[in-house]
Amino acid sequence: MRHPRAKLDDVIHAPVRFSIVAALAAADQADFKFVRDTVEVSDSALSKQVSTLESAGYVKVRKTFVGRRPRTYLALTPEGRSAFDRHVQALRDIAAGVQEPLNTTD
Amino acid sequence: MQREEALEALVAAQDVNSRVRRHGRWYAGYAAVYGVLTFVFTLGVGLFPTPITVGVVTPLWVVAVCGLSVYAYRQPVSPLRFGRLHLAMIGCWSVLYTGTVVVGAAFFPGEAWWWGTGAALCAIPPFIAAAYAHAIAAEPQA
Numbered sequence: 001m002r003h004p005r006a007k008l009d010d011v012i013h014a015p016v017r018f019s020i021v022a023a024l025a026a027a028d029q030a031d032f033k034f035v036r037d038t039v040e041v042s043d044s045a046l047s048k049q050v051s052t053l054e055s056a057g058y059v060k061v062r063k064t065f066v067g068r069r070p071r072t073y074l075a076l077t078p079e080g081r082s083a084f085d086r087h088v089q090a091l092r093d094i095a096a097g098v099q100e101p102l103n104t105t106d
Numbered sequence: 107m108q109r110e111e112a113l114e115a116l117v118a119a120q121d122v123n124s125r126v127r128r129h130g131r132w133y134a135g136y137a138a139v140y141g142v143l144t145f146v147f148t149l150g151v152g153l154f155p156t157p158i159t160v161g162v163v164t165p166l167w168v169v170a171v172c173g174l175s176v177y178a179y180r181q182p183v184s185p186l187r188f189g190r191l192h193l194a195m196i197g198c199w200s201v202l203y204t205g206t207v208v209v210g211a212a213f214f215p216g217e218a219w220w221w222g223t224g225a226a227l228c229a230i231p232p233f234i235a236a237a238y239a240h241a242i243a244a245e246p247q248a
Contacts, residue, residue: 015115015118018115018118018119019118019119019122022118022119022122022123023122023123023125023126024126025123026122026123026124026126026127026130026186027126027127027129027130027183027184027185027186027188028184028185028186028187028188028189029183029184030126030129030182030183030184031182031183033182034129034182034183038122038125038126039122066179066180088116088119091112091115091116091119092112092116094108094109094111094112095109095112095113095116097109
């Protein structure tokens with residue numbers, strides 16, 4: 001039997017990144033400062049984690065202006081959304097104590 | 107990872123998810139106000155089709171739409187499926203509004219039954235969008 005932890009996503013698994021992705025999964029896009037305040041991290045910590053998620057292809061960053069003020073918007077890519085859904089399903093399986101049978105090809 | 111850790115992670119995700127969804131509720135208010143404004147302005151122009159009414163109502167409508175657009179642009183969160191929802195709402199509204207105004211101006215100027223029905227029809231897409239936005243803001247996920 002294979003433990004569902006094998007299906008956890010290594011990029012999303014880190015607590016701060018998991019919170020960032022969970023926040024973005026609930027919206028089409030969100031302002032950088034809003035995500036920072038929601039996840040309760042510093043600007044630099046959020047930037048670092050967003051870079052990691054962006055490198056993995058899970059998050060896209062869009063910079064724009066509202067009036068004269070620069071604004072940065074974060075959004076999940078379709079890959080990021082799928083990865084989050086799979087990760088949450090793996091967490092649910094772990095919480096439910098589900099074990100998967102090993103494939104013969106494993 | 108143990109069962110308790112997985113449960114804690116799911117609860118944390120649910121908490122963050124709910125907070126973000128609540129901030130996406132603004133679109134329900136935006137769409138509801140759009141619905142009320144479109145009803146009032148369509149009725150105003152249709153029932154009193156004088157140059158003065160049109161001259162007053164049209165700039166007021168433009169100012170109101172600009173105000174709503176600025177309000178929308180300043181929001182920190184775009185709710186889930188916002189792009190498709192807004193496009194669908196504006197698309198349906200445009201068809202109904204154009205039909206009501208073009209046909210009404212040509213064949214039913216000042217006729218209460220036409221403009222009352224038309225104004226109510228024009229308000230339906232924004233009100234449906236408002237109800238949908240309100241529902242997805244409350245929809246549980248993780």
